[in-house]
Structures are given as C-alpha cells and as structure tokens.
Amino acid sequence: MAILPVMTPEGSYSIVIERGLWSDFQGTCARFGLHGQQVIVTNTTLQRLYPLTQPFGLMLDGERYKTLNTVEMLYTDFAALGVDRKTRVIAFGGGVVGDTAGFAAATYLRGLPFVQVPTSLLAMVDSSVGGKVGVDLPQGKNLVGAFKQPEWVFIDPDLLQTLPPKEWRGGMAEVIKHGLLADARLLDPQIQQDPEMLISLAIAVKIAVVQRDPYEQGERAHLNLGHTFGHAIELVTGYQWTHGEAVGVGLIAAARLSELLGLCEAGLAQIVYDQIETIGLPTRITGLDPERIYAAMATDKKWLQGRSRFVLLRGIAQPIIVEEVAKSAVIEVLKDLQA
Ligand SMILES: NC(=O)c1ccc[n+]([C@@H]2O[C@H](COP(=O)([O-])OP(=O)(O)OC[C@H]3O[C@@H](n4cnc5c(N)ncnc54)[C@H](O)[C@@H]3O)[C@@H](O)[C@H]2O)c1
Ligand SMILES: [Zn+2]
Structure with a gap:
C-alpha cells in the first residue's frame, strides 16, 4: 500500500494506492473514516462490470457524454436520492466520469464532498489528481469547469484487469510523458510491468507539479x-x-x-x-x-x-x-x- 499526500491551497488530501480497495469499498470507507450518505457516479460500462448495490447516478459511456446535459441528469438523480450538503459524491470511472461527476459535485448545493475512484490508467495517473473538473461544449473540450479538490483518491490497481488494452496504451502515453518530464524510472521496462509501482511513480510526478502550481499559472x-x-x-x-x-x-x-x-x-x-x-x-x-x-x-x-x-x-x-x-x-x- 502507498499513501501519497497532496497539499493544495484549500487543504490537503491523500491518494491511497492498494489492491482490493474497491472490492471491499465499504471496508475502505470505514477504514478511512468516511461515514454518512454517499452517492456513487459511474457509467453504464462500469456498472455492468462492477454492479453497484448502493445508490448511484449513471451516465452513458463516452467523451460525447461529458456535457452539461449529463450534469443536469446527475443533478436530477441527486435530487431524487435526497442528496444534501453532507452527501459525498464518489466518482467511479475513467477521466470522463471523474471530470463530469466532479463538476456536478462542485456545483450541486454549491459543493459537496467528493472522492475519486479512478478506474482507467489515465485517470489513475493524471485526471484524478490536480482538482480540475469540468465538461465539454460543442465549441470545444473542457470549456466549462471548476477547481474541486477531492477528499480522497482511492486507486485500486485490480480494476485495471478489465481495462481494454487500447485504454491501457493511452494511459501509458501519459506515463511516458511523466517519465520524460521528471522521472526516468518510468521508462524502465521492469517498472512498466509493475502496475502499482508504475502508478505510484507516475502520480508522484503529477502531484509535484500541481502542488507547485495549483491554479495552472506556470x-x-x-x-x-x-x-x-x-x-x-x-x-x-x-x-x-x-x-x-x-x-x-x-x-x-x-x-x-x-x-x-x-x-x-x-x-x-x-x-x-x-x-x-x-x-x-x-x-x-x-x-x-x-x-x-x-x-x-x-x-x-x-x-x-x-x-x-x-x-x-x-x-x-x-x-x-x-x-x-x-x-x-x-x-x-x-x-x-x-x-
Ligand atoms: N481533470 C484533469 O486534470 C484531466 C487530465 C487529463 C484528462 N482529463 C480528461 O479525462 C478524459 C479521458 O479519461 P479516460 O482516458 O479515462 O477516458 P474514459 O473515461 O472515457 O475511459 C475510457 C474507456 O475505458 C472504460 N473504462 C474505464 N475504466 C475501466 C475499467 N476498469 N474496466 C473497463 N473499462 C473501463 C470507460 O468506460 C471508457 O469506455 C478526457 O475527458 C480528458 O479531458 C482530465
Ligand atoms: Zn493528455
């Protein structure tokens, strides 16, 4: 297990990397002191692979659903589920779910507690860290958004077992980028075969950068x-x-x-x-x-x-x-x- 702290201007949070965090998510929440009402947001593909028993908000799968329309549908789900200011939103999915659910969490009732459970390699090493959330417009990608820091990021490398190879390769492009920017170990074939090590090192690069420049000014x-x-x-x-x-x-x-x-x-x-x-x-x-x-x-x-x-x-x-x-x-x- 690795626990990596992230300092932000709004306070600090931690990223936990450990196999099995998701298969016993109730146990994970209890271990890290997350009590009270939760609503999970996921997409149809992940809901099929990892059926949820708790209340959830569901979105369709794909970048083309990273829209204000989907955010509005999530607000409707939140209202139907009786979400209040203390309800925690858990994003369970790749970068699209994380960005969209994060934006809904940042704006519903002017902000709800938010937890990321990234399921794609890209989301694990990149999009779940740094606090940027948002959606696309027809005019361009990521044009509407906010900074919303999560309370926790829980990374379960076991989830990668169902990730399509094409998505793994896409995430690896970002891992290589992080290696070139700051850590040559990420280019080592042996490390590349050890998902837990790879994720920890790759995420550490992103943490270091966003801590030094939380609002993208330099x-x-x-x-x-x-x-x-x-x-x-x-x-x-x-x-x-x-x-x-x-x-x-x-x-x-x-x-x-x-x-x-x-x-x-x-x-x-x-x-x-x-x-x-x-x-x-x-x-x-x-x-x-x-x-x-x-x-x-x-x-x-x-x-x-x-x-x-x-x-x-x-x-x-x-x-x-x-x-x-x-x-x-x-x-x-x-x-x-x-x-
Ligand atoms: N917020 C940020 O700082 C930031 C940074 C980089 C990228 N992004 C955003 O992230 C998005 C891309 O993220 P992505 O590459 O994760 O795409 P994605 O969320 O579309 O996921 C890719 C595909 O993999 C599937 N999937 C994810 N996890 C799976 C699993 N464990 N098993 C089986 N299938 C799984 C998804 O359903 C989807 O079909 C873009 O919208 C991009 O703008 C945001
Ligand atoms: Zn990228």
Whole structure:
C-alpha cells in the first residue's frame, strides 16, 4: 500500500494506492473514516462490470457524454436520492466520469464532498489528481469547469484487469510523458510491468507539479509536453486518432524538435520513439499534412497572439518552455514523421 499526500491551497488530501480497495469499498470507507450518505457516479460500462448495490447516478459511456446535459441528469438523480450538503459524491470511472461527476459535485448545493475512484490508467495517473473538473461544449473540450479538490483518491490497481488494452496504451502515453518530464524510472521496462509501482511513480510526478502550481499559472504547462502536437493531430484526424495515440507521436515530435533546435543531446528522440513503439502506439503520421497540423497548432489557446509555444526537453527530467520556434523547424519534424 502507498499513501501519497497532496497539499493544495484549500487543504490537503491523500491518494491511497492498494489492491482490493474497491472490492471491499465499504471496508475502505470505514477504514478511512468516511461515514454518512454517499452517492456513487459511474457509467453504464462500469456498472455492468462492477454492479453497484448502493445508490448511484449513471451516465452513458463516452467523451460525447461529458456535457452539461449529463450534469443536469446527475443533478436530477441527486435530487431524487435526497442528496444534501453532507452527501459525498464518489466518482467511479475513467477521466470522463471523474471530470463530469466532479463538476456536478462542485456545483450541486454549491459543493459537496467528493472522492475519486479512478478506474482507467489515465485517470489513475493524471485526471484524478490536480482538482480540475469540468465538461465539454460543442465549441470545444473542457470549456466549462471548476477547481474541486477531492477528499480522497482511492486507486485500486485490480480494476485495471478489465481495462481494454487500447485504454491501457493511452494511459501509458501519459506515463511516458511523466517519465520524460521528471522521472526516468518510468521508462524502465521492469517498472512498466509493475502496475502499482508504475502508478505510484507516475502520480508522484503529477502531484509535484500541481502542488507547485495549483491554479495552472506556470509550471503546470509542462504537463503539455507532446500535447501541442497531439491536440493538433487529434483535430486534423477529426478525432479518429485517440488522445493517447496523438500524444504518443506528439512526444516523439517534441523530442525531435528539441534535438533539431540543439536543446538536448542527440539520441533522446530515439529513446522516446522506442518507448512509444514498445507500448504499441503509432510512431508515424503518414498521410497527415504537416501544413494542416501546423495550422491546427496555431489555434492553440496557449499560443498567445499566434506566438508559437512548445514544451521541449533539454534532456530527461529537464523540461523547458520555448517560444517563437521557427515554423520551418516544426514542419521539418512533421515531415520526418511521415516516413
Ligand atoms: N481533470 C484533469 O486534470 C484531466 C487530465 C487529463 C484528462 N482529463 C480528461 O479525462 C478524459 C479521458 O479519461 P479516460 O482516458 O479515462 O477516458 P474514459 O473515461 O472515457 O475511459 C475510457 C474507456 O475505458 C472504460 N473504462 C474505464 N475504466 C475501466 C475499467 N476498469 N474496466 C473497463 N473499462 C473501463 C470507460 O468506460 C471508457 O469506455 C478526457 O475527458 C480528458 O479531458 C482530465
Ligand atoms: Zn493528455
């Protein structure tokens, strides 16, 4: 078992990582002093795999249901279940359930106690920590949201046994990102075969970053490593590429750009390439037009007044933000990724 504390401006909470936390969730709540009324929020897929006997709010499965409409349905469930200010909302699911249930918990009755039980690798190492909750609008992803810190995050690695391999690979892209940002141990094949160790180390990277920058004013931008390229690839493929696939190749692109600009020693991009290939994620963007990808990047809200802005690497665990990178360098990297 590991217990990792997280300090936030609103107080501290803990992340518990232990096998079996979910199979005996009542016991888990008793052990950590969580008494009183609860409402679990989950989705239809998880409800089928892990049938609930306690009261729950149910949402449909998929990013397209991360909407205000779903939040409204959850409010209706909360009202029907007699939720009051002390009722604890438990999000049991991947990042979509966590973000949506968290937003409902942040807003219903101006805020209810909230607990995260992440079930996907991505939610375990990334979205359940940091306090960002919210939903998408037709105009864009995550446009409506709040900061809502959980009281606890309970991570049960046993839940990963039912996670589809594709979702595992997507989470691994973020794990590699955390490794490149701050902890080379995450790139070690032996550690990658030990889910508990992998989760603890990967989450520790995110904790360290969000503790130093709880409201996303500076360093938290480092978590965008590979994401400037990645978001653009998601966009130009009309979301045919998953987030993890796009971020994986985005990490290779960021490493190649770092090398091309002479920021890091040659060889880093090969290390990243090998990692992404081993996970089984795409390593090329054959057929995707570099100019279109560049145009999509330029719409990034982090590119202030069209000035390009990339998170790059001076080496492993040495991220750096670089502005006004020459377009020609970016295009060269994108062209290389075609072959
Ligand atoms: N709040 C944040 O800081 C933050 C950070 C990163 C990502 N996110 C958000 O997270 C979301 C992506 O999260 P995700 O990758 O977990 O996607 P997801 O929640 O859609 O889960 C992926 C799929 O796996 C299924 N699933 C999850 N756990 C399972 C399990 N144990 N067994 C079987 N199936 C399981 C889900 O039902 C779903 O079909 C996005 O909406 C993204 O914006 C938020
Ligand atoms: Zn991501």
